[in-house]
Each structure stands twice: as structure tokens, then as C-alpha cells.
Amino acid sequence: MKKIAVLTSGGDSPGMNAAVRAVVRTAIYNNIEVYGVYHGYQGLVEDDIHKLELGSVGDTIQRGGTFLFSARCPEFKEEDVRKVAIENLRKREIEGLVVIGGDGSYRGAQRISEECKEIQTIGIPGTIDNDINGTDFTIGFDTALNTIIDSVDKIRDTASSHARTFIVEVMGRDCGDLALWAGLSVGAETIVVPEVNTEIKEVAEKIEQGIKRGKKHSIVMVAEGCMSGQECAEELSKYINIDTRVSVLGHIQRGGSPSGADRVLASRLGGHAVELLMSGETAKGVGIKHNQLTATPFDEIFGHSDHKFDKQIYQLAKELSI
Ligand code: F6P
Numbered sequence: 001m002k003k004i005a006v007l008t009s010g011g012d013s014p015g016m017n018a019a020v021r022a023v024v025r026t027a028i029y030n031n032i033e034v035y036g037v038y039h040g041y042q043g044l045v046e047d048d049i050h051k052l053e054l055g056s057v058g059d060t061i062q063r064g065g066t067f068l069f070s071a072r073c074p075e076f077k078e079e080d081v082r083k084v085a086i087e088n089l090r091k092r093e094i095e096g097l098v099v100i101g102g103d104g105s106y107r108g109a110q111r112i113s114e115e116c117k118e119i120q121t122i123g124i125p126g127t128i129d130n131d132i133n134g135t136d137f138t139i140g141f142d143t144a145l146n147t148i149i150d151s152v153d154k155i156r157d158t159a160s161s162h163a164r165t166f167i168v169e170v171m172g173r174d175c176g177d178l179a180l181w182a183g184l185s186v187g188a189e190t191i192v193v194p195e196v197n198t199e200i201k202e203v204a205e206k207i208e209q210g211i212k213r214g215k216k217h218s219i220v221m222v223a224e225g226c227m228s229g230q231e232c233a234e235e236l237s238k239y240i241n242i243d244t245r246v247s248v249l250g251h252i253q254r255g256g257s258p259s260g261a262d263r264v265l266a267s268r269l270g271g272h273a274v275e276l277l278m279s280g281e282t283a284k285g286v287g288i289k290h291n292q293l294t295a296t297p298f299d300e301i302f303g304h305s306d307h308k309f310d311k312q313i314y315q316l317a318k319e320l321s322i
Contacts, residue, residue, distance in 0.1 A: 001120075001278050003094045006052075007037035007044060008066040009073070009101035009108070012254060013128045013140025015262035016066040019100050021057035022270025023124075028054055030278060035094060040101070041073035041108050044085040049092065061263055064143075064256045070101070076108045079115070086116045096120045096277035098270075100139070102127040103301065106285055110298040113283040120282035122273040123298065126266075128254055131175035133307045134296030135287025139269065141177065142261040144253045148182040151249055152219060156186070159217035162243065165207055167220045167236070169229030169248045176309060178253070179223035184317040188221040191317055192232060195309035200232065204239035211242070268293060 006023045008016045020036070027034045036056065038048040060067055075081045089097065089112075097119055099109040109121035125132040128144035148170055159166045168188075172178045176193025183191035189210060190203045207218045222232045229246040236244060258266065269286045272293045276284060284295040 001032055001095050003033045003035065003092065004096035004098065004274070004277060005035040005037050005049060005089060005094045006068070006098040006100070007040050008068045008070045008126065009040035009099060009105035010070060011102065011127060012066050012070045013126045013138070014064040014143035014254070014256055015139035015258040015266040016070075016100055016126045017057070017060040017063050018258055018263045018266035019124050019126060019139055019270040020066070020068060021060050022267040023098050023274055024052050024057045025054065026271045026274040030274065032274070032278075035092065036068050039069045040071040040105070041076040041085065042071045043069075044088060045073070045076070045081055047088045049088060062257050064258060072104075073108075076111075082108075082111055082115060086112060086119065089119055090116070094119065096122070098122050098124060098273045098277070100124040100126040102129070103132055106298055106301060110283055110302075120277050120280070122276050122281065122295075123285035124269045124273050125285060125287060128178065129172050129175050130177040131172070131307065132285065132287070133301045133305055134285050134294065135307070136289050137265060139262055139266045140254075140258070142265075143256055143259045144171070144178060145181050145185070146259055147253050147256055148178065148249060149185050151247075151252065152182065152186040152188075152221075155247055156217065156219065159219065159245075163216050165218040165220065165236075165242050165244045167222055167229045167232050167244060167246045169222045169224055169232075169246065171249070171253050172223040173225050175225065175307075176223040179221045180310065180313055180317070183221035184313055184320070186219060186221070187321055188317070189218040189321050190220045191314065192220065192222040192226050193309070193314075194223060194226040196314060198226075200235040201239050204236050207236075207242065208240055
């Protein structure tokens with residue numbers, strides 16, 4: 001293998017730069033030329049592809065976002081559009097493509113490897129949502145979790161001063177992991193996630209019991225994929241008359257300097273992706289399971305869910321927040 005390319009795609013996540021850096025440096029260490037594709041699949045189509053050197057990724061490991069920029073590119077579902085992208089890789093004799101993103105981004109990579117056998121593809125899970133099969137953790141999840149914890153710790157101060165119930169809406173389009181892990185970490189009274197059916201009437205009863213026991217405030221952690229914070233507040237108001245406020249953390253969760261855990265994860269996965277390309281692997285997503293590096297065929301990643309919602313953590317959070 002002599003030349004590879006790397007791109008970041010979909011919603012950005014803290015640690016993507018660290019992953020790109022690991023891809024670039026592992027490749028150059030092994031005498032492989034690396035090209036950066038700017039603006040995700042859009043840049044692949046528009047030929048926004050530039051050679052990266054060791055120095056191109058200097059001073060990036062600590063930066064949030066992605067210096068390669070990211071984009072959502074629905075047009076990449078069209079075969080004609082992909083043909084242009086493939087041609088842009090072929091004319092540079094690029095034999096391997098590393099795609100850092102969520103499973104929508106993996107689907108683009110899978111199509112490329114199906115439609116052009118000379119180009120190997122490897123996916124690296126980069127999303128704060130922690131919703132990708134084939135890995136216990138995605139790059140950015142830990143940083144986003146810590147951002148939520150930091151924010152809710154602050155919310156708790158004002159919630160306590162005013163004896164209010166705060167409904168905190170966090171990201172997670174289809175997956176409740178951010179709400180679950182953050183809920184446990186901040187001692188939220190209730191965690192509302194898409195994976196568990198929650199009766200808002202019971203949430204109201206729990207808050208009421210807490211108030212009777214002298215609780216000064218309550219935190220309800222809601223995953224956006226289940227309902228919005230506003231909807232949750234409106235539902236609650238049907239059963240209980242309390243002073244509530246809604247706080248939507250929004251894109252704050254996607255930014256910031258990556259945590260130590262995310263830098264290490266991104267570096268390990270980036271290095272592993274290049275090693276897999278060098279050993280001839282293709283159409284696989286790298287991951288970490290029980291602290292071991294793994295590679296799972298895209299077909300399996302899309303085919304069945306091994307990223308199970310952790311019911312034990314959910315139950316524990318429930319028991320610890322009575
Ligand atoms: O997939 C990551 C994510 O941050 C989701 O949690 C969220 O629903 C979505 O992206 C937001 O996307 P956008 O930045 O395009 O609005």
C-alpha cells in the first residue's frame with residue numbers, strides 16, 4: 001500500500017483530530033503517503049483532496065471539531081455521484097480510504113469498496129452518540145459526557161437555590177447512552193431514554209415523593225431521541241404542579257477539547273485502521289471491546305445490533321436516585 005486518504009464525515013465529535021493525526025502519523029511511519037479529504041464526502045466528490053505531512057497534524061490532538069471539516073452529504077447515496085468520488089481517488093492512485101464518522105458515513109465507505117475493488121475502506125467510529133455496533137465506545141462520547149456533567153453540576157446550583165426541577169435535554173438521536181451515563185454521573189432523579197418506556201406520571205410521583213422527603217431540587221435527564229425537554233415538561237405539568245425549567249444543552253455537547261480517554265481511543269483506533277489497510281483488510285469498522293482493538297465487517301455493523309443499552313447501569317442509576 002503506497003497511498004491512502006482520510007476524511008471526517010457526519011456530525012463532528014471531539015477526538016476526530018486525534019484520530020486523523022494517528023492515521024497520518026501511522027501511515028507516514030510506514031512509508032505510506034496520506035491525503036486529507038476536506039469537507040467529508042462532499043470534498044471527495046469535489047476533489048478537495050490534499051496531501052498531508054507530519055506537520056499537517058501538529059498541534060491538533062488537543063483541538064475539538066475536525067480540521068478536515070465535516071459535512072452531511074445525502075447526494076452520496078447516488079451511484080453517479082459516487083463514481084466521481086471514486087475517480088478522484090483512482091487518479092491519485094489512492095488504494096485505501098479511512099472514514100471517521102457514524103454509521104451513515106460507514107455506508108458511503110461500504111459502497112466505495114463494493115463498487116471499486118481496488119480501494120480498501122476502513123471506518124473509525126466518531127460520534128458523541130455512542131451508537132455504533134462493533135465498539136463499546138465511539139470517539140467523542142467521553143468528552144460529551146464530561147461536558148454534560150460539568151453543565152448539570154452548574155444547573156444543580158441554581159436548581160437548588162430556587163428549589164426547582166430541571167429537565168435537561170441531551171443529544172442522542174437514536175441512542176440513550178449520553179443520557180444514561182450522564183444521568184448516573186450527576187445523580188439525576190430520572191433518566192428518560194428511547195430504549196426504556198417511561199411513564200411520565202411515575203416520574204411526577206417520584207419527584208413528589210422526593211419533595212415530601214425534603215429534596216430541594218430534581219434533575220430529569222432526557223435523551224432527545226425519546227422526547228424533547230419541552231415535551232417532557234409539558235407532560236409532567238399534567239400530573240404535578242412544580243416550578244420547572246428546561247435546559248437544552250445542544251451543540252455545546254459536540255465541542256471542546258477531547259478528554260484523555262477520547263485522545264487515547266482516537267489514537268489507538270487511528271493506528272489500528274492503518275494497520276488493517278496495510279494487511280489488506282477492507283469494508284470493516286474498527287472498535288474497542290473489553291479494551292481490545294477489534295475490526296467488524298460493515299455488513300455485521302449494519303446487520304445486527306451488538307451495541308446494547310446497558311440495563312444494569314440504568315437499574316443502578318434508578319436505585320441510587322431514590
Ligand atoms: O449524530 C450526532 C448528533 O450530534 C446527534 O446527537 C444529533 O441529533 C445530531 O448529530 C445533530 O445534528 P446536526 O448538527 O446536523 O444538527
